[in-house]
Every structure is written in C-alpha cells, then in structure tokens.
Amino acid sequence: MSERASFLLKLMAGAGLLFLHLPLAFIVLYAFSTEEKSYQFPPPGYTTRWFAVAWERQDIWAALTLSVQVALIATALALVLGTLAAGALARTRFFGREAISLLIVLPIALPGIVTGISLRSAFAIADIPFSFWTIVLGHATFCIVVVYNNAVARLRRTSPSLIEASMDLGADSFQTFRHVVLPNLATSLLAGGMLAFALSFDEVIVTTFTAGQQTTLPIWMLTELIRPRQRPVTNVVAVFVMAVTFIPILAAYYLTRDTADVAGSGK
Amino acid sequence: MTATTATSPPRTRTSLRGRVSDLLASRPKLLALVLVLPPLLWLGLVYIGSLLALLLQSFYSIDEFTGLVVPEFGLSSYRELLAPANMDIIVRTVTMAALVTLASGVLAFPIAYYAARYAKGRTKAAFYLLIMLPLWSSYLVRVYAWKLILAKEGVLTWAAEETGTLPLLDGILGLPVIGGPSLSVSYIGTFIVFVYLWIPYMILPIQAALERVPRSYLEASADLGARPAETFRTVVLPLAMPGVVAGSIFTFSLTLGDYIAPQIVGPSTYFLGQVVYVQQGTAGNIPLAAAFSVVPIAIMAVYLTVAKRMGAFDAL
Incomplete structure (x- = not known):
C-alpha cells in the first residue's frame, strides 16, 4: 500500500469538498447582486445597498430577536439537563442505562418531522396553545443530546481520583462539584452550549410545528423562499445566518480541539 | 496545606447539607438516580409523551362534515x-x-x-x-x-x-x-x-x-x-x-x-x-x-x- 494518495483519489476527495462548500460561496456573491427579480448569473452588477435595506426591516429584527431568545433559553435548559444526564450516565452502571441513553439521542435520531408532529399532536390533545414556550420546549428537547455528548466524553476522561482526592481533603459533594468537576467540564460545556445555540438558532423543521403564528428567523427565511418578496434582502439574511452559525461552531471546535473528544463529530 | 491535613474534618456531617452530601457520596447509584431524574422526566414527559400522543392521534379519525377530530379508536387513517x-x-x-x-x-x-x-x-x-x-x-x-x-x-x-x-x-x-x-x-x-x-x-x-x-x-x-x-x-x-x-x-x-x-x-x-x-x-x-x-x-x-x-x- 503506497503512502501517497493516487491522483484520482485526491481529485475525488477535493471535488467532494468543493461540492460541499462552493454553493455557500454563491450565497455570499448573490447578497451583493444588483439584480432584484431573478437569480441571474453572473450578476449584472454589485452593490452593498441590500445590507442597509435589510438593516431597516423591522420584521427581520423581530424574527431575529425571537430566535435569539428561544435559542438562549433552550440552550440554558439543555445545559442543565444534558449535564445532569451526563453526570448520571458517564460512569455509574444501573438498570435502564442503555434505554436512557437511547432516549436522549432519539429526538435527533428520528426525522425532525416526527418530533415536530409528535409535539403538535401532544399540544392538540392537551389543549396547549402555541406560545414562545412551545417553541422552547421543542428546541430544548433536541439540544439536550448535544450538551450530553460533549459533557459525557469529558467526564469519561476525567480521572475519578480527582474527585476522591477532593473528598479526602474534606470537601463535601457540592464543594467537589463546584470546585473540581465544574472547572473540568467548563470548556466542554461551553462547546456543547455553543453547538446547542447554533442548532436551535437555525432549526426550522420542528419549529414550524410548534410556533403557530410566530416567526423565528428560519421561519421568516422559509416564507421568503417559498414566496419571495424581496430576494436580495433574503440573500443578506442568509449570509447573516451563515455567519451566526459558523462562529459558535468554530469556537466549539477550537475549545475542544486539543482533547480527544472534539465537539461536533456527532450531531 | 499542612494545616488542613492536621485538622482533618470529621467523616460524618451533622448539617442537612452535610448529610445529603455524605449520602450521595457513599451511594453512587443514588447519586446517578438523583442526577438522571430531571432529564428523564423532561424527555419522558415531553418526548415520549408526544410520541404516544402521535400514535394515539393516528388511530383517531376526522369527521368529514365538521372537519373536527373524532377521538374514537379506529383504523380509518391507516386505511x-x-x-x-x-x-x-x-x-x-x-x-x-x-x-x-x-x-x-x-x-x-x-x-x-x-x-x-x-x-x-x-x-x-x-x-x-x-x-x-x-x-x-x-x-x-x-x-x-x-x-x-x-x-x-x-x-x-x-x-x-x-x-x-x-x-x-x-x-x-x-x-x-x-x-x-x-x-x-x-x-x-x-x-x-x-x-x-x-x-x-x-x-x-x-x-x-x-x-x-x-x-x-x-x-x-x-x-x-x-x-x-x-x-x-x-x-x-x-x-x-x-x-x-x-x-x-x-x-x-x-x-x-x-x-x-x-x-x-x-x-x-x-x-x-x-x-x-x-x-x-x-x-x-x-x-x-x-x-x-x-x-x-x-x-x-x-x-x-x-x-x-x-x-x-x-x-x-
């Protein structure tokens, strides 16, 4: 087996990566196009005025605010629940452990539409009206797994002797958690939290079932994609959404890259 | 550091916080149970509950005249x-x-x-x-x-x-x-x-x-x-x-x-x-x-x- 890749393999791998990334470049290009009515390529001219137009749009700001609020609260809930689950499942073996870990992964393993329609039917049966909290409920449910994955990997690599040492030195369980376990977990929780934020901020499939008449930023975008009103503004928002999701993903990667459990390998 | 080792704290604590702490430290399974309870309740109620609601709804039917859901068990949706x-x-x-x-x-x-x-x-x-x-x-x-x-x-x-x-x-x-x-x-x-x-x-x-x-x-x-x-x-x-x-x-x-x-x-x-x-x-x-x-x-x-x-x- 030769140590160097054949030209054909390099070509196919390179082409594959290009296929994954080139389309996003066009989104950025189109945000500067002067063409309003079609997706004409190459764009007839370039302008930055759509960024100013988008900035003035109240409906975009409202959708953005809602998305950020939902993502923050869903992330906070997922951080608490995911860390607790990780603490329980990382080392201790007990009856039903496998079933619980499956339960945590399920909301993201089943197609989003199943999660969405399930929540929708539950709200219908229980007569719960759509509200801010119905969106949060759905988002927190599928964000738990992201925090859990990051925290559990870190906990498994943390030596139990650290905890024993802390207890031997007279700290109680709460002090040990506060001063030993939590600092150890910090970066993995930060990474998990950022990925959860990115996931929630961008979620559209479950949200369409739990939002009712409310408009999050992805729902605003979806409406524009199906019935375009002002295409250039949509392009600007798309660039913005791309940037907002890229930053936490990159940050999560750099926070955990020196460790064996790099964040994001499992979605 | 030497001072703390010299006055080693008593192994059993009397305050409520101390007793809870000791109990959790000595019983890892109990600790795991306490930890897993909130996420389990959340996922069980919100997620499994919703999946069951979905399954239940799939056996209901819709009244063709009023357009309302009839909560009676049947297979008409599957038909x-x-x-x-x-x-x-x-x-x-x-x-x-x-x-x-x-x-x-x-x-x-x-x-x-x-x-x-x-x-x-x-x-x-x-x-x-x-x-x-x-x-x-x-x-x-x-x-x-x-x-x-x-x-x-x-x-x-x-x-x-x-x-x-x-x-x-x-x-x-x-x-x-x-x-x-x-x-x-x-x-x-x-x-x-x-x-x-x-x-x-x-x-x-x-x-x-x-x-x-x-x-x-x-x-x-x-x-x-x-x-x-x-x-x-x-x-x-x-x-x-x-x-x-x-x-x-x-x-x-x-x-x-x-x-x-x-x-x-x-x-x-x-x-x-x-x-x-x-x-x-x-x-x-x-x-x-x-x-x-x-x-x-x-x-x-x-x-x-x-x-x-x-x-x-x-x-x-």
Missing part, C-alpha cells in the same frame, strides 16, 4: 394511507431516500478514505472542519444555495453555456419524470439537494470505520500478493461497510422525513414529509398526518434492525 395516491407518495419518497443514500455513499467514500488514510496533522484538522462545518451550518441556507445554482437563469445554465454543454443540459431536462422546465423544479434538483445536505452524515462514520482498519492488515494483504485494487475490494471495503451502513441510517432517515427541501427545490408533487405538514396544517387532519408520520418510524425501525445485525452501531 386512507393505503389509497393509491398515498401509496405513490410513500413509494416515491422511499425511492428517493434509497437513491440519495446510494449516491451519498459513492461520493462520501473517497473523501472519508483520504481523510482517514492520507490526511495528517493540519490537513487532517482542516478536513475535519470542512466536513463538520456544513453538518452544523444553516440547513435552510444550504437548500437556498441550490435554488440559486439550479435556477433557469442561474449558475448551472451559465456554466453549461460557457462550456458548450447546453444541449446536454437540455437533454437531461427533456427526460421524462425526472426532467422539467428547469433543474430547480425537477426531481434531479431535489436529489442533488438531498445528497448535498446529508453527505457529511455519511462521511463521518465511514471515516471512523476506516480509521479503525489496522495498517498491518493492508501490508499483510500486499505481502500475500494482492494488488492495491484487490486489497481495497477484499480488505478495506468489507471493514468499512459498518461505517457505510451507519451513515446510510442518517441519509435514509433524514430524506424520509424532510419536507422543506423538496418544497423549495423540486416539482410540485408531494413527498412524505410534505403530506404530513399539509395534513396537519391547512387540511387540519392531524390523524392522517400522524398515520403518515408513523410510516417513516416503521421503515426506520426495520432499517435499524437490519443495520444492527450488520454491526453498524459499533461504527457510530
């Missing part, structure tokens, strides 16, 4: 599912999912193979990031990008004109069933978008499986006289299969349940997910929507059982 028009939708969606899975496997393999075998150090990190970024980045934006590219006046048509392959493009668009007025409203368009969306889910497990193939196996195979192609076919490929199957779980499941991509890029005919969405929304027929969404769950249950037999879960 409706078997209507030829609805069966068409199921067959169409499963076919699409199978084709997307196949194409993703073929396209993902070289990337995963290169990343696992040849990429080292910084290249490897770059590969990882380049595969992971699309996995997490905005789903809608990624679908939208293809609407721009595949539009009649878009990038692809321009590229075809520049390279003189316009007749080829027109030929493809002229094909029955899969063709259409432009790629953005054809099944080919939907297919491309699905492959594009889910390919990272295929790359990562294949790469993980390939990284576990010991180099010595390849050397042994070569020493025994196998040409590189033979080694690939008889050693590498079989060992990578669990990874491929693991990846296919995602590509298949995600295609089955997606209702947004085919709505933005594709013809006006429905896929499974779209029916679920339309039935629960404008049509207000939650029972039929519920019955429809039981279909992907059932298909995935079968798929997962087969995948488990093939050892796919070890590759996740």
